[in-house]
Amino acid sequence: MGGSYINNKYLIEFLKKNNVKKIVLSSGTRNIPFISMVENDSFFECFSVVDERNAAFFGMGLSQESREIVAIACTSGTAVSNYVSGVTEAFYSRVPLVVITFDRSTYVLNQLETQKIDQMSIFDTITKSNICLPVIKDEEDIWYCQRILNEAFIQLNYNGFGPIHINVPFIGSTNELWDDSKNSYISNSIKYIDMVSPFDDFSEIYNRLMNKKVLILIGQDINMSNDLKNRLVSFVYSHKIPVITDNLSNFKSKNNINAERLFKALDSITFENIMPDIIITYGLNFQERVKDLFKSKARQFEHWMICEDTTIRDCFKSLTLIFNMKLDYYLNKMEGCSFKNDINYLNKLISINEKLYIPELKFSNFSVIKEFSKIIPNNSLLHLSILNSTRLMQFFDLNGSIKVHSNVNTFGIDGCLPTFLGQAFCFDGLAFIIIGDLSFFYGMNALSIRHINNNVRVLLINNHGGAEFHIPPSSREIKGIDNFIGAGHHFSSKGWVESLGFKYLSSNNENDLKEKFKPFISNSDSPIILEVFTDINIDGDVTLNTYRDLEKQLKDILK
Numbered sequence: 365m366g367g368s369y370i371n372n373k374y375l376i377e378f379l380k381k382n383n384v385k386k387i388v389l390s391s392g393t394r395n396i397p398f399i400s401m402v403e404n405d406s407f408f409e410c411f412s413v414v415d416e417r418n419a420a421f422f423g424m425g426l427s428q429e430s431r432e433i434v435a436i437a438c439t440s441g442t443a444v445s446n447y448v449s450g451v452t453e454a455f456y457s458r459v460p461l462v463v464i465t466f467d468r469s470t471y472v473l474n475q476l477e478t479q480k481i482d483q484m485s486i487f488d489t490i491t492k493s494n495i496c497l498p499v500i501k502d503e504e505d506i507w508y509c510q511r512i513l514n515e516a517f518i519q520l521n522y523n524g525f526g527p528i529h530i531n532v533p534f535i536g537s538t539n540e541l542w543d544d545s546k547n548s549y550i551s552n553s554i555k556y557i558d559m560v561s562p563f564d565d566f567s568e569i570y571n572r573l574m575n576k577k578v579l580i581l582i583g584q585d586i587n588m589s590n591d592l593k594n595r596l597v598s599f600v601y602s603h604k605i606p607v608i609t610d611n612l613s614n615f616k617s618k619n620n621i622n623a624e625r626l627f628k629a630l631d632s633i634t635f636e637n638i639m640p641d642i643i644i645t646y647g648l649n650f651q652e653r654v655k656d657l658f659k660s661k662a663r664q665f666e667h668w669m670i671c672e673d674t675t676i677r678d679c680f681k682s683l684t685l686i687f688n689m690k691l692d693y694y695l696n697k698m699e700g701c702s703f704k705n706d707i708n709y710l711n712k713l714i715s716i717n718e719k720l721y722i723p724e725l726k727f728s729n730f731s732v733i734k735e736f737s738k739i740i741p742n743n744s745l746l747h748l749s750i751l752n753s754t755r756l757m758q759f760f761d762l763n764g765s766i767k768v769h770s771n772v773n774t775f776g777i778d779g780c781l782p783t784f785l786g787q788a789f790c791f792d793g794l795a796f797i798i799i800g801d802l803s804f805f806y807g808m809n810a811l812s813i814r815h816i817n818n819n820v821r822v823l824l825i826n827n828h829g830g831a832e833f834h835i836p837p838s839s840r841e842i843k844g845i846d847n848f849i850g851a852g853h854h855f856s857s858k859g860w861v862e863s864l865g866f867k868y869l870s871s872n873n874e875n876d877l878k879e880k881f882k883p884f885i886s887n888s889d890s891p892i893i894l895e896v897f898t899d900i901n902i903d904g905d906v907t908l909n910t911y912r913d914l915e916k917q918l919k920d921i922l923k
């Protein structure tokens with residue numbers, strides 16, 4: 365089977381795995397590889413219907429009476445258009461059809477190629493999933509192809525039945541079909557993703573956990589009730605599971621491991637010391653470095669995700685199981701499970717976590733955030749703006765009563781200030797934002813919103829540019845970094861914020877800052893901004909040196 369046809373091969377494996385035996389085939393060229401494969405495979409029962417309009421209705425009838433999922437497959441062009449009436453009826457009749465359309469290369473749309481139309485837009489409103497397989501050229505294509513096949517087949521019979529559409533571009537010559545030298549990607553195993561619902565029997569899950577090293581990772585979450593938090597704490601204690609978290613997880617337990625300190629200290633070799641067999645994730649986004657390191661070991665562990673919707677988020681390229689349920693259902697279902705993690709694994713991670721520390725820091729954005737992390741009052745709200753404000757605060761463990769937000773999902777510097785002001789308006793207590801100067805000046809118009817209460821506190825770290833771009837060594841190599849990349853400037857917020865009735869405080873050194881923090885964290889009859897000036901190059905150096913220090917600390921700990 366030639367390289368261009370590997371997507372066909374994967375598609376056929378997914379048909380088999382989902383027990384799709386009946387296939388209605390309509391004659392054509394682009395589907396020759398597929399037809400050759402299925403007609404010579406005894407698993408399939410093939411039907412020939414030349415007219416695609418009849419083929420779709422015929423397939424629907426087969427499915428309705430046999431109660432099986434049925435596939436229909438045709439060539440490109442108006443052959444596909446003729447499927448529309450049958451697939452529309454199947455959609456509204458909730459019949460599980462796998463609609464397979466073969467296609468020319470997606471690059472040649474509108475290029476005067478015969479039998480080439482836009483096949484993806486045709487089924488938008490009448491299928492539960494509408495995917496176009498890649499032509500396989502490398503490992504990334506293999507991962508993507510299998511991921512979207514998993515996505516589509518899960519939709520086929522999840523949350524009600526209905527058709528799915530799979531478009532398969534065909535590139536190359538049919539002669540390659542018999543050319544064994546093009547077999548290079550076939551050896552790759554197929555990775556299926558199982559979806560488990562609260563109604564399923566969990567005994568198989570219990571078995572899969574036995575004798576495995578398990579880690580839990582909690583991503584961004586601001587909605588977990590205290591009751592649920594307590595139940596999750598009991599769960600991780602009784603099963604002896606370490607929990608990787610950051611401040612945005614808004615979850616505390618004695619098994620917590622600080623993601624930022626640990627993962628900044630790890631590299632892909634030292635990571636092997638702590639790699640689990642199974643990582644269970646819950647919540648929204650995770651820190652970048654966590655994703656990078658897990659991806660670097662893709663498929664050497666299993667990723668199980670607890671998640672209320674059916675979107676496949678294969679962020680470590682290792683997803684094998686989705687618990688499609690709320691966290692409390694998951695905890696209920698796990699009540700009968702006697703699994704216990706290797707206690708040495710838990711202890712090792714806790715001990716590393718206790719030993720890693722942030723060294724003494726020169727006055728910089730990092731040191732300002734470190735000092736602030738020590739004094740932020742309990743029961744406050746804290747919004748961390750993109751980028752260093754979020755990243756640097758993650759090195760410090762905040763008190764569990766502080767509610768921590770950040771727009772880390774779209775990661776824009778545009779919305780930090782107005783999002784925070786909305787949150788502060790609804791929050792009963794002091795509300796803080798830590799924000800960089802570019803993010804601040806981007807959103808400063810938001811400060812003129814009339815709905816700002818006296819609980820608002822803005823900690824503006826002004827290093828006159830994007831410190832992100834000043835972390836060496838890249839910053840040293842890029843000439844003129846301040847012109848456009850780091851967008852250097854000499855602005856201050858003073859005039860603007862005072863004109864709006866804010867109390868303005870400023871500082872540029874450690875001792876003075878300690879003094880300024882006192883009114884900043886106290887009640888006041890106006891909102892307050894504290895603008896702290898740091899040096900952007902020192903900020904970059906301090907950040908890099910801290911990363912290097914953590915890496916060294918970890919190597920010493922692991923010796």
Ligand SMILES: Cc1ncc(C[n+]2csc(CCOP(=O)(O)OP(=O)(O)O)c2C)c(N)n1
Nearest residue numbers: 751752776777778800801802803830831832
């Ligand atoms: C809307 C938007 N535009 C551009 C970016 C790219 N970007 C990421 S970080 C950053 C600089 C942020 O600088 P600043 O707010 O001063 O924070 P610092 O890195 O100095 O802490 C930029 C421009 C983005 N994330 N969002």
